[in-house]
Amino acid sequence: MTASEIPSAEPPASTTRRDTRFGVIGTGRITRRLVADLQSTDGVAVTAIASRDQQRAQWFANQYGIANAVTGYAALLERDDIDAVYISLPPSMHHQWCVKAAEAGKHLLCEKPLAMNAEQAVEIDQVCSASSVRWLDATGWQHHPRTDQMKQWLLENRFGEIGHVTAAVSFYKPFLSDEHRLDSSLGGGCLLDLAWYTCGLIRWATDKMPVSVMGDAVMHGDVPMRVTGMLRFDDDSTASFSCGYDTATRKWFEVAGSASSLICDDFTRPWDDRPTRCWIHEASGEVASHTFGGAQERVMIAKLVGDASLKNYQTQAIDTHRILDALSKSLQSETRVELADAASVTSFVPSSRV
């Protein structure tokens, strides 16, 4: 079977289980898309939405056909018609509301970045374990069937020995008036927001933690507006990335091997109205294009409400935070930073192999 013929990984409809009932915390830009994804995933219902502001909650509830508009996030967690929450708040608020939700016994889908740093991410994981609730960060690309196929190629050494990974993610001034991306107290800046994608991709592609990282930032006040990073691994393979708010949309990566390169130009989210694609470039100049079906967010949601282990994604999220922590130290100190815990690596494998 060629990659183009690989069927969508959309899960089959469940007829035996009760729907998992989601409550939504926050009414921002991304909420609109994710609510539609939740509502169109088999076995999932959205029963309430909470905002700081009653009118905003009501407007959103009316707009999306959600039965209950709730004022205040804590009130949503008290409801017994909610099994799980989707948290789409500014990054600085993720840890606090993840912990509260887990303690209330709700499963968690939290927007990226999972937290502000690895310490908070580990604590979220621990509280979820103690409360027997499942969690995922809403990093959709990890769940696309294309990602599973690309990982399979990497595991099979399809590209030879990997020497270098490059990734770039940017959006030109994606700012709203009340913009958390420009406010350091809310976790703003492109390091957490966009290097989450580039460093996550590097972690995913290499299956290891770097031994050292070095970053350079162009600042906007006290938040990074553009970040360039270099990562080095114990076998002398390397990675580099660029992310920022000052160039047109980029969401591409290249994995460069000794035999060929894997290239994808929309890994974070497939371009609208185009086939979901990637390319393998051979040393000869021959190029093979592969296309895929599947809706990454619906696959992600189905995994959260399913039974299979999520450990592999959870480790990926925590390790991504560890890389970002080291980069943040590097930006502050203007030096190369060693990752003390580079040895603690768990392999990220496609869900079908977990």
Ligand SMILES: NC(=O)C1=CN([C@@H]2O[C@H](COP(=O)(O)OP(=O)(O)OC[C@H]3O[C@@H](n4cnc5c(N)ncnc54)[C@H](OP(=O)(O)O)[C@@H]3O)[C@@H](O)[C@H]2O)C=CC1
């Ligand atoms: N997975 C993806 O593809 C994407 C993920 N994201 C992530 O989603 C999260 C939210 O981003 P986005 O939707 O763009 O954010 P918005 O600014 O559009 O929305 C954030 C929401 O958080 C609530 N909120 C609570 N306190 C504050 C505060 N002090 N300042 C601002 N908002 C507050 C507000 O809801 P209310 O007032 O109603 O309570 C607001 O609507 C971020 O972590 C971001 O990284 C963003 C875009 C894409």
Ligand SMILES: O=C1CO[C@H](CO)[C@@H](O)[C@@H]1O
């Ligand atoms: O995750 C994200 C993807 O797209 C956005 C641009 O609109 C980013 O800023 C955002 O946080």
